[in-house]
Amino acid sequence: MTQASTVKDVAVLARLTISEHDIENVTAEFNQTLALFDALQSVDTQGVAPMVNPCKANQPLRTDSVRTLVSREGLMKNAPSEEENYFLVPRVID
Amino acid sequence: MSLTFKSIATLSHDLKTGEVSSRQLVEQAVARIETLNPQLNAVVCLEAEQALANADQADAKRAKGEHSPLLGIPMLHKDIFCTQGMRTTCGSKMLKDFVPPYDATVVQKLRAAGMINLGKCNMDEFAMGSSNETSVFGACKNPWDMTRVPGGSSGGSAAAVASGMVPLATGTDTGGSIRQPAALCGITGLKPTYGRVSRYGMIAFASSMDQAGPMAQSAQDCALVLNAMAGHDPLDSTCDNTPVPNYHQTLEHPIAGLRVGVPKEFFSSHLDTAVATVIDTAIRELERAGATIKAVSLPSTDLAVSTYYVIAPAEASANLSRYDGVRYGYRCEAPNDLQDLYFRSRTEGFGAEVKRRILVGTFTLSAASYDQYFMKAQQVRHLITQEYDHVLDEVDVIAGPAAPNTAFALNDTSKSITDMYMEDVFTIGANLAGLPAISLPAGLVNGLPVGLQLIGRRFGEAQLLNVAHQFQNRTDWHTRRPTLEAVR
Numbered sequence: 001m002t003q004a005s006t007v008k009d010v011a012v013l014a015r016l017t018i019s020e021h022d023i024e025n026v027t028a029e030f031n032q033t034l035a036l037f038d039a040l041q042s043v044d045t046q047g048v049a050p051m052v053n054p055c056k057a058n059q060p061l062r063t064d065s066v067r068t069l070v071s072r073e074g075l076m077k078n079a080p081s082e083e084e085n086y087f088l089v090p091r092v093i094d
Numbered sequence: 095m096s097l098t099f100k101s102i103a104t105l106s107h108d109l110k111t112g113e114v115s116s117r118q119l120v121e122q123a124v125a126r127i128e129t130l131n132p133q134l135n136a137v138v139c140l141e142a143e144q145a146l147a148n149a150d151q152a153d154a155k156r157a158k159g160e161h162s163p164l165l166g167i168p169m170l171h172k173d174i175f176c177t178q179g180m181r182t183t184c185g186s187k188m189l190k191d192f193v194p195p196y197d198a199t200v201v202q203k204l205r206a207a208g209m210i211n212l213g214k215c216n217m218d219e220f221a222m223g224s225s226n227e228t229s230v231f232g233a234c235k236n237p238w239d240m241t242r243v244p245g246g247s248s249g250g251s252a253a254a255v256a257s258g259m260v261p262l263a264t265g266t267d268t269g270g271s272i273r274q275p276a277a278l279c280g281i282t283g284l285k286p287t288y289g290r291v292s293r294y295g296m297i298a299f300a301s302s303m304d305q306a307g308p309m310a311q312s313a314q315d316c317a318l319v320l321n322a323m324a325g326h327d328p329l330d331s332t333c334d335n336t337p338v339p340n341y342h343q344t345l346e347h348p349i350a351g352l353r354v355g356v357p358k359e360f361f362s363s364h365l366d367t368a369v370a371t372v373i374d375t376a377i378r379e380l381e382r383a384g385a386t387i388k389a390v391s392l393p394s395t396d397l398a399v400s401t402y403y404v405i406a407p408a409e410a411s412a413n414l415s416r417y418d419g420v421r422y423g424y425r426c427e428a429p430n431d432l433q434d435l436y437f438r439s440r441t442e443g444f445g446a447e448v449k450r451r452i453l454v455g456t457f458t459l460s461a462a463s464y465d466q467y468f469m470k471a472q473q474v475r476h477l478i479t480q481e482y483d484h485v486l487d488e489v490d491v492i493a494g495p496a497a498p499n500t501a502f503a504l505n506d507t508s509k510s511i512t513d514m515y516m517e518d519v520f521t522i523g524a525n526l527a528g529l530p531a532i533s534l535p536a537g538l539v540n541g542l543p544v545g546l547q548l549i550g551r552r553f554g555e556a557q558l559l560n561v562a563h564q565f566q567n568r569t570d571w572h573t574r575r576p577t578l579e580a581v582r
Binding site for chain 1: 191192193195196288289301302326328329331332333334335396397399400401403404411415418419420421422423424425429430431432433434435436437438440441444449450452453454456457458460466467469470471472473474475476477479510511512515526527528552
């Protein structure tokens with residue numbers, strides 16, 4: 001059973017905040033989902049290679065040539081805050 | 095003349111003979127969306143003016159003698175595909191104001207084929223859900239019964255086609271998100287082989303399983319659209335360069351001698367008994383068409399759910415780490431510092447189900463849990479894939495239900511989170527193994543549609559569409575329509 005403190009630690013890694021009001025419920029749901037994974041532990045996977053994706057071994061790769069797919073201005077239009085084509089964030093260094 | 099529910103093939107013929115114009119098709123589609131959508135909530139963005147301008151261009155091309163099969167046909171995209179200049183939200187507050195500066199390859203290809211995009215369809219937030227209830231725009235309703243879900247995550251796409259708004263909508267399928275809503279709304283939906291259709295510009299959920307496909311009224315229409323969607327894309331290294339056949343050309347092949355495998359695990363306690371009867375009848379219809387039915391076994395069917403719900407959230411937690419409030423997407427008000435900006439933008443921007451999966455994925459990828467969960471799930475994925483491959487050595491296609499039951503009620507609080515995850519029990523296997531699969535209407539239970547699922551070999555879309563089309567030549571389930579009495 002995963003404790004609420006562990007769930008809080010995981011949330012920090014994921015840059016999510018769980019309020020004190022929600023933590024009990026979130027932890028219960030978290031454990032409910034982990035219980036679904038218990039069945040995996042009984043499978044004998046000795047010597048079985050992990051399958052990362054279902055692609056063929058040789059993926060078709062293109063030549064790595066420089067080209068502009070999207071303009072800088074086009075990308076910056078969605079920036080929540082920008083100045084002179086740079087993304088603005090709160091001050092990091094005093 | 096009503097053009098609603100006419101097939102793409104028929105509309106294409108009518109456009110060619112001049113019986114109808116693309117402008118008329120688009121005008122009727124827009125009118126129908128405006129009438130039905132306030133209650134159905136299938137469409138979250140409608141750009142009628144631009145669509146009409148594009149329709150006029152298509153009509154001008156027809157007038158000059160151009161007659162490609164999709165030219166001038168109206169359609170909608172799932173709101174997961176980036177559309178240049180048209181808002182793309184993925185059903186999330188996180189992307190509520192996001193206007194992509196480029197088109198997804200699927201969008202570009204269907205436009206190049208002449209299709210007219212009218213707008214975007216509702217969906218579960220970041221494609222995480224089986225009911226379309228996790229969308230920031232609210233739930234989409236099932237046209238067959240407004241008190242029920244259309245399925246998910248491509249619920250808006252399924253409802254739009256099922257209600258006759260458009261003859262075609264795109265969908266994406268990571269664990270059943272094309273096939274389950276297609277089944278619950280009584281339409282035909284195809285998830286192609288992983289790598290058959292480009293994922294470029296398709297907002298990522300679980301990158302090793304995400305795949306785009308057509309949702310339409312029939313296998314024939316799906317074939318016409320897949321011809322345009324499929325093929326290698328230099329912008330997606332997982333997009334395969336296997337040559338694309340003409341899917342429409344092989345639809346009429348007889349299926350005598352076809353070997354159909356029926357896994358006993360697909361008729362387990364998860365399956366509603368009335369749905370089981372419909373599926374059994376549908377399989378007997380394939381037998382009457384000359385197919386040989388063979389009992390097969392996929393013992394890991396239940397295990398696939400556990401495997402999927404480790405791998406998909408893990409990949410999602412990595413993919414969704416890009417939403418940090420800095421470069422695009424939602425940013426919280428007046429952040430105190432950079433960490434506060436990250437935490438509050440993500441906490442306020444994501445919905446509950448998305449946060450639930452990010453948490454689980456972050457946990458299973460963490461150093462202490464990686465071997466126990468993520469590595470283990472990837473090994474089991476390998477075994478499940480071998481199981482499918484072994485069965486498909488013995489039979490040509492696997493047949494069974496697409497979903498364990500018909501459309502369930504909206505706001506069904508009796509369903510736990512893991513109950514909801516079990517909705518995907520029959521569809522997930524094809525995603526883990528990267529196989530193509532289709533859902534097609536096979537009957538009704540208490541007035542609600544049931545979907546027959548067919549799973550094929552890698553790059554075996556032509557055979558799946560052929561079998562589905564032959565079934566639809568012999569049955570009329572795909573021509574049944576909801577009355578929509580509650581909507582009018």
